[in-house]
Amino acid sequence: MMALNDWNLLHGDAHENTANGVDSSSFSHNPLDHDQASIRLLRILPKRSEFGLIQCELIHATVDASYTCLSYVWGPAARQRLILINGKLFKVRENLWQFLSATCQAYQQLSSIWYWIDALCINQENTVERNHQVAQMGTIYRGAQSMLIWMGIDESTTRLLKVALEAWRLMARCNTFSQFQDAGTQNTDICNLQVAKDLLGFMLHVYWTRAWITQEVLLARNIQLLTDRASVESEQLRPICYLRQGTWWLPMYLTGKKSGCLKGNRWDVDCQVSQHVGQRLYGANPLVKLVGGFPGHISQIPQDQIYSLLSLADIAHKLPVDYRVPAEEFSLQLIETLHRTLCLYSLECLANAMPSACKICTIR
Secondary structure (H helix, E strand, O other): OOOHHHHHHHHOOHHHHHHOOOEEEEOOOOOOOOOOOEEEEEEEOOOOOOOOOOEEEEEEEEOOOOOEEEEOOOOOOOOEEEEEEOOEEEEEEHHHHHHHHHHHHOOHHHOOOEEEOHHHHOOOOOHHHHHHHHHOHHHHHHHOOEEEEEOOOOHHHHHHHHHHHHHHHHHHHOOOHHHHHHHHHOOOOOOOHHHHHHHHHHHOOHHHHEOOHHHHHHHOOOEEEEOOOOEEEHHHHHHHHHOOOOOOHHHHHHHOOOOOOOEOOOOEHHHHOOOOOOOOOOOOEOHHHHHHHOOOOEOOOOOHHHHOOHHHEOOOOOOOOOOOOOHHHHHHHHHHHHHHHOOHHHHHHHHHHOHHHHHHHHHO
């Protein structure tokens, strides 16, 4: 449901809105220069408009600029909010609006940062531009100074991040790991049933199902996780997990070291979660290895199962990004690109990621 102020701005008198400093026309992106590594960057202004709308400034830049990437869940399109970009109205989905709102209120120190946020910095209505931006996505994330993971407004995750900071401070006061274990297990604020439940909820958070997180997280230089009321650096999650029996997946997830596996309805932590934060992939990797190593992710567009891994893969130069190509035709291009290295395992991995690829192989 649209907020009353939002409704009035959309349907009120255009002259009155302009007189109050709000252009009632919708924001539209100026074209990017596709002959260079051009991007747009967004800054969240610390003060809201007279109507209470979040205000942002959007500029053109290149990947050589200083910026932070935002990683988040888009969420459903049904509920959207209005913000102002360069003084003009623009609709954003609820989860992104909540991040922008939290930045204005709880994290004002973040409002001076220039962000790269895909929903705002890419003209999503322009397929040619989307092709250009997705093709250089790896360069964008490699070039970012840091990355913020927005976990949304979530009471369970907020509690966990606050306890994680407490455990981090406790570990800093201990001289040995054994001393930390003894002190931590005796601290009922850190080791209790609620923390165990919150850790499980963190593992099952919808964020970790996104296809694009593999590339985003593996390429990030520094990672900060935040909700509306708590934030931690990724490494600050380690101590709380060292103290929790049965949650050794997270140290592996943070450090890249292989450890246990937890399975659920949609989860295989050994593949889904544990191989992300802290692990780095060097050089170009076989695409099938990436698809098989990070299975089960969700994307609204079938091609994104592959595009989301291209910047890490050894065939990036052979498989151009083009959203104008239908899924089945793209699957054919994929099979033709990989045909020399295909085996039964490869076909199984591709079939899980893109069923249309398996259909083409069966027909052939």
